[in-house]
Amino acid sequence: MPVTSVESDAEALTMTLVADFPVGTERLWAVFTDPRQLERFWGPPGWPATFDAFDFRVGGRATYSMTSPRGERAGGAWEFTAIDEPRGFEVIDAFADESGDPIEGMPSMRMVFSFDATPEGSRLMNVTHFTSAEALEQVVAMGMVEGMTLATNQLDAVLAGLREFAQGKGTQLEILDDQHVRITRLIEGPRELVWRAHTDPELMRRWMLGPDGWRMSVSEVDVSVGGTYRIAWEPEEGTEGEPFGFDGETLLLDEPRRIVQTEHMTGTDYPSTTNDLSFYEEDGATLVTLLIEYPDAATRDAVLATGMVEGMEQSFERMERVVIG
Template sequence: MPVTAVDTDTDDLTMTLVGDFPAPAGRLWRAFTDPRQLERFWGPPGWPATFTQFDFTVGGRARYEMTSPHGEKSRGAWEFLRIDPENGFEVLDGFVDEEGNLTDELPTMRMTFAFTDTAEGSRLTNTTYFESAEALEQVVAMGAVEGSTMALDQLTAVLSDLRAYAEGKGTRTELISDQHVRITRLIDGPRELVWRAHTEPELMRQWMLGPDGWRMTVCEMDASPGGRYRFAWAPEEGVAGEPFGFDGETLLAERPRRMVTTEHMTDTDYPSTTNDLSLYEEDGATLITTLIEYPDKETRDAVLATGMTDGMEASYARMERVLLG
């Protein structure tokens, strides 16, 4: 895990996060000062950020909003107080309303970012200064420690060249928590086409088949928010297995970047999951990231034990071969 320590000090009224990364400090600096790169990790899994303003000058302002899988938004703003190129910067960090005005319900904090080279790469030291113990306790109670740790654990992928990070590694499954799993797969093709492959039934029928020997018998997809979908599969004659299917609702759609859906196994009383799909393109390749939220650890483990990852890899390989080959 890149984050090595998170310490809260009620005497100094600070929260300090330290993380070590396999890249030089200059690369770390660029990740924190380019809003398009910041968007890939500034926000814990399931709450990605969108920076709508980024005036990186002393006295300038940045504004961002983080959107949950259900569409709730948490908005924040930075005022840049100090900029030391390549080494660090300091901001006044606060929660804002839809118009960008600071809110009174939550504290405003001073926050510093320092980047230093190490023998293995670089170190981030992020210190937040609070005006009172009550403000520190309020932010910690909101889950700031856990949220910051999960957000910055996404930074390693940002610092790496996308192809070097994921090409040839197939479909990878990571356990994020008892209820969350992150699945990633690099597709050698443009994001717009990968988005269409996930939302247009005529394309979905060509690749979303799982292991060889299965066919897709139902493919209905409405990718607009509030729309429904239904998929079903059955084995070819002579292939072992029972027909099955999934149905659900589209909760959020931001073409061609993000789509959130529920997923329920048709004709069962199994609980639904929430599937948060995001697409990021770099150098003609698209990283597919799916964050799945399960109701509990038992359901998570039962689903993973079905060989889900292998079935997804077979489908993604077919997508590259059939749609992009």
């Protein structure tokens, strides 16, 4: 992981994050000064950012919002106070409302981004300066350390480019914590088609099958917010196994970029998971990212032990053959 340390200093009223990357400082500078690239990592998993404004000049402002899987919103605003290309820049970082105005009672912080060359590439140093010990304690209690670490650790995929980062690696699993896993797969095809493959019942029947010898027997899908779905599989003749299926509800929809749904195994009292599915296209390839929230580590481990990731890879391979072509 790129992040090597995150330390808070109550005496100096600072929090310092250090991360190392195998790219030059110019590439790191470009990522932090382009809002479209910033959106891919500025926000921890499950809370992706959208920058509504980005006026990159001294005195200019940037505003953004992060949206949770359940549609909750957290806003922020930067005021650019110093720019030293390509070595770094400084901002006043504030919690913001829907209009981009600072929220009364929430702390504002001076945040310094520095990009330095190293023998292996470059180093990011992000130093946040607080006005009081209480403000530092407040953001630490809100999970700022964990959030910044998870967000910055997403930078590898952005810096490398999709094909260099993911091509040929198949379906990849990352265990983020006791309740969250992230699964990624690069598909050689446009985002609109990959989106349809995940939401069109007829297309789903063609590829979302897991191992050979199974067929999708039910595909009832309403992807509107609040809409429900039910999908089920059964073994074909000569294949061993018991029919099973899932049902759930759509919580959030941002076509064709993101869809969040609950998932429950039909006919059981097993707890539901929250499945946060996003699609990012670059140069004709689409990165599919599935962030799953489990109720606890035991449920997470039980599901992963079923061979879910292997089944997903077989399905993705089939999608590329029969849907993407």
